[in-house]
Each structure stands twice: as C-alpha cells, then as structure tokens.
Amino acid sequence: MKSVEMNQLYETLLCSPGMKETVKVDVRISRKSILLLSQIIQKGLSESGNQASEFATIAGAESSNELQEMLKTCLEKANLFELDERLAKLRKN
16 A cells, blocks of 8 residues: 555544543563564654654654553563663664
8 A cells, every 4th residue: 555545544543433442451571572662662653854753643642642651651660761761872872
C-alpha cells in the first residue's frame, strides 16, 4: 500500500469504537526486550529534523504521550530508566 493509504487505514483503525478503552495487560518480558522496545517506541515517536515521524503524526499527541508514560513505567519497573537516559545522551552525541 502507498503511504497515504496506510495513513488512512491507521487513522480509521484508531478512531474505531472501543479503541480508547483501557485494558489491563499482565506481561512478563526480559529486561533486554523492554530496552529494545523502548528504543523502537522512542524512534517511532521522535522527530527527524523538523518533521515528525509518520507514526507520531497518525497517533496524535494524546496517544504519543500515553505511550511515553507507558514506556517510562516499564523502564522504571525493570530498573532500566537510568540506563535508558544514559543511552539517550550517547545517541545525541
């Protein structure tokens, strides 16, 4: 599919009834997976230069903030928050 079609598909899915309902997920994953997932989420939500990523544009600010909070919680529970911050500093340099 073309990018425009994918954007429309995701926008439609995200606006579907029930998509804003909160669900409880009990997941047990390794610290390695949490760290990798955090990198993927941050890359997907980050801005490249002045242009926001395609996913961040589709998701909107509210969903992006919710994902950032979930990511922060996962990193804290896995005792990886400090490590993630240090990795972020290395990426910026």
